[in-house]
Amino acid sequence: MDSTGAEPTTVLHVVAMPFPCQGHINALMSLCKLLSSRKHNLLITFVVTEEWLRCIGSEPKPDNIRFASIPTVIERAKAVDFCGFNEVVKTKMEAPFEQLLDRLEPPVARIIADFELQWSFGVGIRRNIPLASLWTMSAAFFSSLHHYHVFAQAQPQLLPLHLIAALRNSGVRFLWVARGEASRLKESCGDTGLVVPWCDQLRVLCHPSIGGFWSHCGWNSTLEAVYAGIPMFTFPLFLDQVPNSRQIVEDWKIGWRVNRAQVGSEILVTKEDILELVQRFMELENCERKKTWKRARELKNVCHQAITEGGSSHSHLDAFVSDFLEVKNH
Known part of the structure; x- marks a missing residue:
């Protein structure tokens, strides 16, 4: 004592x-x-x-x-x-x-x-x-691996510099996080773009000025976008990102898929597709955009209810603390 x-x-x-x-x-x-x-x-x-x-x-x-x-x-x-x-x-x-x-x-x-x-x-x-x-990763992907032993195969996916040109020409302001290439890309972005090597992604997504999120659809990024109520452009690369993209676009209907084009051995995104997608997505009076935003806000509310006291996520975390971190249980 x-x-x-x-x-x-x-x-x-x-x-x-x-x-x-x-x-x-x-x-x-x-x-x-x-x-x-x-x-x-x-x-x-x-x-x-x-x-x-x-x-x-x-x-x-x-x-x-x-x-x-x-x-x-x-x-x-x-x-x-x-x-x-x-x-x-x-x-x-x-x-x-x-x-x-x-x-x-x-x-x-x-x-x-x-x-x-x-x-x-x-x-x-x-x-x-x-x-x-x-x-x-997501519980759905875990279930797929557990029951069917399904593994998605990675293939090269690139965003060439003319991605930058399309964003610049769209007239939409953008923040680009490029860890290893920020200094090189800054020169091509003009006055509408800001390139940084790192950011607090969740804090950025929760800012009221954010109108959309281009993501490779990793589960952390997906959850952060849902929490913030932000619609997504989905650009999956490999593994769980592919079914995550499908869930975002087809099940939750809070995102739009970025189309790709096969050029030789590489899979690229054309400047024209990027320009059309960004302009259509950011058009305030676009009916499809309004529906996507409405569903994103609804899913945000579901997410926030889950983490409040008594919500499913809150309760599951309490159960983990009780089962794993209580000395008397071991």
Whole structure:
């Protein structure tokens, strides 16, 4: 007991290990922030590579979340070759992660790891540490893989510089996030475009000036657009992005699909298609646009109800805290 006569609070040390890509890091950090607000005796060590720590280490976070780093086994710029990037993550990241666990204090009581880090299951088993696996894609895609073992095949998809020309000529103001090419693209955007290497995407989408969101349809981006009530241009590249696009356009009806053209071995978007799509989508009196905006606002309301107290998402998170983070249950 302390001087007040109260029982001392036992700190539960949780290590969070994301797959080293922006969308996965964002998703796991969001979960950790929610958990830290639900359970005040948590200490969460959020593990990233040294390169990622330099990128996000100064971002605000709750006091009970701290960063720790492991060596950069592969630079994030090499994620464009996803198969090669994934192979390095699968084979080179486990050893430094285990070495970090040996150094952390207090002893690690729980691990939350990205589902893509399959080696984390072995770490948890060997060390007798309960582990939760974070699936960052949609439940529908998980069900497809589980029941039918369906894997979409990636193929090259490009947005050439004449995408830029179409946007500039459309007269529509745009914000373009281009991580590795911002400085090169700025020169081509004119007065209507702003190119940045990074932004707080959810904060941008929630701004009242945003009229649409061109997205590759990753699940994080999809959820953020739904939360903000913003219609989408869908441009899926591979894996779950393809069924996500279909859900956005055909099921929810809150987006328009970007058409592609086959040019040799590449799949491109023509300047004419971009210009026509953007102008039609941003025309305020367009009947189809009005219907899309109405459905986006309706889905936004459903999303916000789910995360309020008593909503489905709120209740499921409480159940996870009770099942996984309560010491008495283990």
